[in-house]
Amino acid sequence: MAGIGFQLRKILVKDTYSSTLRAYLYAGMISSGPWALSIISVMIIGLLSLGYLIPSQEVGQFLVSVTYLMASSLIFTGGLQLFFTRYTSDRLFENQPQVILPNLLGILLLITLAASVFGFFILALFFGNTSIHYKIVMFSNFIVLCNLWIVIIFLSGMKAYNRILLTMLIGYSLMIAASFILSRWKIYGLLTSLLIGHAVLLFLFLAEILRSHPSQKLIAFDFLKRKKIFLSLIATGFLYNLGIWVDKFIFWFNPATSHEVIGPLRSSLVYDLPIFLAYLSIIPGMAVFLVKIETDFAEWYEKLFKAVRDGGTLSYIEQARDEMTLAVRQGLFSICKIQGVTIILLLLFAPAILDWLTISRYHLPLFYIDVVGVSIQVVFMALLNVFFYLDKRLIALKLCFLFVLLNTGLTILSHILGPTFFGYGFTLSLFICVLVGLYQLSRTLDQLIYHTFMLRKG
Structure with a gap:
């Protein structure tokens, strides 16, 4: 997190109301911008689609599908997020910024492969009664989100905060716009708009990382060396994200507090919205x-x-x-x-x-x-x-x-x-x-x- 620390101190040293406000706006954007804008965008898509473009039942299926995508991708990558944050911090401390980009591409490759295998088996085992189109967009969204959570680690180290904010606005505005254009395909169109928005964010953020962390090496797996692996961090990241979601899962899979929505996915009307x-x-x-x-x-x-x-x-x-x-x-x-x-x-x-x-x-x-x-x-x-x-x-x-x-x-x-x-x-x-x-x-x-x-x- 050193990058944003230096930048915030530089802003706060001016000691004015405007500089303080600017520092807090940057901090809010980096710490909660991606997921907050994601929640808001999905809610806007749901509210605007409801009763106008798509039947309420399919809007509900879309919102529940997004919730499960968020939960599963965060839990799946939670340990790696924490572990790779430590790896990146250590390399910066050692003044080796040139190794960061190839190792980022390395971990993204492994995550893509692991998430593909995991997603394929989950869809094959539990989503047999859903259409192939639904499986494809769910699978694609899961892969993109797993990669996006890793890339977001680097937002705090980038100094181009105006470009980061512009990137977020472009990604989520495109998501909302795409939902109108693709609404004729109902839930598949809405999930495709989600995929488009997050994919644009992923590749634009990757382009920004390429600018800020240049390297002559394309891909590396140095983070897999035994002395650089912290199993306690992997376990902590997994448990933290599991802890955040476990109460939701209990409400979702208790028949008394939930109902079926699509395939094996359930939701709890009494718990989810609040x-x-x-x-x-x-x-x-x-x-x-x-x-x-x-x-x-x-x-x-x-x-x-x-x-x-x-x-x-x-x-x-x-x-x-x-x-x-x-x-x-x-x-x-x-x-x-x-x-x-x-x-x-x-x-x-x-x-x-x-x-x-x-x-x-x-x-x-x-x-x-x-x-x-x-x-x-x-x-x-x-x-x-x-x-x-x-x-x-x-x-x-x-x-x-x-x-x-x-x-x-x-x-x-x-x-x-x-x-x-x-x-x-x-x-x-x-x-x-x-x-x-x-x-x-x-x-x-x-x-x-x-x-x-x-x-x-x-």
Whole structure:
């Protein structure tokens, strides 16, 4: 994430309202722009198509198909996203930027092959009663999304933020426009428009990476060398994404809370809309998270470990540790503050928002608890990011494993207790994980200097 850290510090050094706003806009765009714009675009396609271009049943099938594509591609590539982020960061630290591009193309090739095999068998085993056209567009979308999530890793390192924003607008505008042109083919047309939009994003982002990371070598697989593979990061990335989606899967495959939509895919009317609308509320918190972590905290982190490497005095090292600890606390407080304001605003305006979207107010109680849950998730992500900076991979892995267990168990318990408790499994699991994470972070920071000098692994 060093690229955006340098850029944000350069913007913030001007210390004006406009520079601060610009920094937060860039951070929001990088941290949540792709998936937020994707959700918004898909919702626009659904709302505009509903009752005008396509029967409501097929619009529902499209939205559910997109949801499963997002979930499956994120879980499938979650471990590789985290692992390749670490690989790229290490190569930048070693001042070897020329090896990044060929290894990116290498991992994209492996992901394409693995996703093709996985997608083929899933479609063959579970989608036997769907048409060949549906299978083809679902298969193609899955491959493109798996590659896109890896490429998006590099957005934070690019300095051409205006071009990144323009690329996003082009991709998602093209997606929406294509949905009108291809609507005559109903769900196949809508899924093809999704494919076009994400494919354009993928190749435009790849072109930007080619510009910013030139290399004379076409493809490489250095990331597969044993000393460069961090299995704990692969497991952490997989478990984190699984934890995010496991409560949705439980609602989808419980016959009491779901219904069949297309093929084996099911959806939950009572759960899906509130949780996905709630996720749009974390954009402010994500922007604050990225700015605070990548400026104040990252700056003192670099000073601390530079002093350690260069033989700085113990008093300076302790001062840098204290400043870094203060930066973490202030960053977490800022995230809580901005998400708290967001929660209050949504509590006030949620009825009007649901009315505007023609969504029943029956969803309000679940929407409220989901907004709290996704806000806590931003804090959880910030904690994990700090642990990754400090190379406390085992702690991050344990927290994500705990998240999967708690979200699974508490969501099942909420089904036993009844609809009044829906959503509490997701929110309580994150709340408990954040409390455990804060305790672990406090211990880690207190013992940081001892571990740095006395231990080789942590």
